Amino acid sequence: MPDIKALTKMKCVPCRGGEPTVTDLEIKGFYPQVSEWEIIERNNIKRLERVFRFKNFRQALEFTNKIGDMAEQEGHHPVIVTEWGRVKVSWWTHKIKGLHQNDFIMAAKTDKLYSA
Numbered sequence: 001m002p003d004i005k006a007l008t009k010m011k012c013v014p015c016r017g018g019e020p021t022v023t024d025l026e027i028k029g030f031y032p033q034v035s036e037w038e039i040i041e042r043n044n045i046k047r048l049e050r051v052f053r054f055k056n057f058r059q060a061l062e063f064t065n066k067i068g069d070m071a072e073q074e075g076h077h078p079v080i081v082t083e084w085g086r087v088k089v090s091w092w093t094h095k096i097k098g099l100h101q102n103d104f105i106m107a108a109k110t111d112k113l114y115s116a
Contacts, residue, residue: 036111051088
């Protein structure tokens with residue numbers, strides 16, 4: 001498994017459906033590298049989810065826009081909930097109804113945006 005620095009340098013691969021979700025073993029390899037994220041299951045679909053905190057709505061909205069720009073560049077899009085002082089981000093691959101390596105790449109890149 002690549003380390004977190006490698007994840008942030010990787011690009012998402014097109015996912016057209018039919019690809020397998022990551023295995024539990026792969027999740028165990030990737031998860032420590034994005035340890036601030038929770039793996040949750042909603043509607044029988046595993047997702048990566050994290051809440052980012054900010055001092056005000058403006059900072060939360062700016063972060064949301066940065067994630068949106070990155071998602072457009074990568075062609076992989078999250079669910080983002082922006083509220084006063086917080087942004088909740090959920091990554092999973094809709095076409096395969098679960099987690100793919102792309103989701104771990106994007107979680108790592110989201111962390112990098114937050115720490116920048």
